[in-house]
Amino acid sequence: MSGTRLSSPPKSFLRFLHWFCNPAILEDVEGDLHELYDHYLKTRPHKANILFARDVLLLFRPGILREFKLNSHLFGSIMLKNNFITAIRHAYKYKGYTSRNLLGLVVGIASSMLILLWIDDEVSMDKFHDNIDRIYKVHRNVYQSSGEVNTTASIPQPLAVTLVNDYPEVDQVVLLSWEIEFLLSNEEKVFYEKGRYASDDFFELFTFPLIVGDPHTVLNDPYSIVISESLADKYLGPSWRNDEDLLTQTFKIDGKQEFVITGVFKNSGPDTSLKFDFLLPAKEYIKRNSWVESWFNGGFNIYLSHRPNADIDAMQAKVLQEINVNTAYDADERVYLQKFSEAYLYSTFENGIPIGGRIQYVRILLVIAIFILVIACINFMNLSTARASRRAMEIGVRKVLGAHRASLSQQFYVESFLLGFGLSFGGSGSCSSSAAII
């Protein structure tokens, strides 16, 4: 068996050659290839088939290809026009059938498109930051004596200081509080608004473009406040853009401390998991609450970016016991770094490692979307084949009049194509309108 296989070149490639090669030179070319193959067998028997295949593939080029004629039945024939007319007449004649058929597919396509849009939304969350690949979120795994591991993102603030001072591979470290509701007042206007405390480098680490203010310094002063575009509109009126005294405006927080505006950031889109309407400097909070400065309390979320080309595994290993070292192993709390790009979708932790989260919904819904589409297609096929008996007479007449097999299939292709055309309009239309409603 192997003897015969070795002595003759692979059949499939020969067949391929026969298919594409210009018949005028085929015999000669094939002879050449046979001769070369024999030569390969003598010199490199194990690679002979591969070398032969390579030779054949290299022959697949203009100059050697034969002329390919397009099927004249399918293109540019006068029947095409007739096919369009029959398809439209047929659709009108059986309105119920057409609309049911279309409706099934439109609903199927629209709903799977909606799901895919949502998935796209979820997957692109937070990806707009310029250095998203270098940003990590710090987690704290608390190992309980019962063996349970609780994971929290509330990290002792001194860890941020240690990261800045003792870790050369760390570029920027940012403290960020949770969203807190404050009573925010500017002259007569008083509203409850949601904001966060953030440390100095916030606007350098994350890409939230500032309309007014310098991203390097806006949060440097402990009594500064950075507000969003919409908040500025709400409190200061739309004229704030031209207001020269904008940076002297002050906001009172909870009726006590006054903060001066140092910057205005662009409204962030829906694709950020970090939501806030204004930011206050973290140092102001720390000043009033010295308990945060303890290694035993967790006060802030910590985000960090490493320098390009830093060894993140080594950094992870180094930072692992950092809290334990500073609390003299009071409780077993280990530090875990998670890529910020994955933090939104993988937020459920088990035994100290992310096992899932929203990604599970993304996966489930993706499968559902595919299923809906497949079922809609099957339904469409079913309905179409169910009509076959009714079309049999029409096909019979056409055949008697001398229609070829090709022209008959062309007719049905045109029909399906027209239906699909109406469908894509209906599908995208209903998808966008329902997306607008949502």
Next chain:
Amino acid sequence: MSKYAIGEFEEVVMLTVAILYKNAYGISIKEEIEQRLKRNVSVGAMRTALVRLEKKGFLESAFGEASAVRGGKRKRFFKVTPYGKKAIEQVMNSRKELWAAIPSMAFEYRDS
């Protein structure tokens, strides 16, 4: 040059066909080029060149006897036509003219 459009590889193929004289067919041309010029030639590249040269009228070909070595396929032997000979001569002459036109100073590198 413009009258006889001929590429570098095509020129090599034609010269090789001339060298091989009565024994110029696909594989022998390929091997001759590989041996003499120490460069790899794929069957595809060579075959395209042969087809193109024949279309231009620089080469002509005829089938030889069938042999068992080639899976029962006949060899097609190539020959340079008089027109083809003119073409390569012209290429050679134009090169010669260009060489002759180079001033001797051009290749003296010592003092430049």
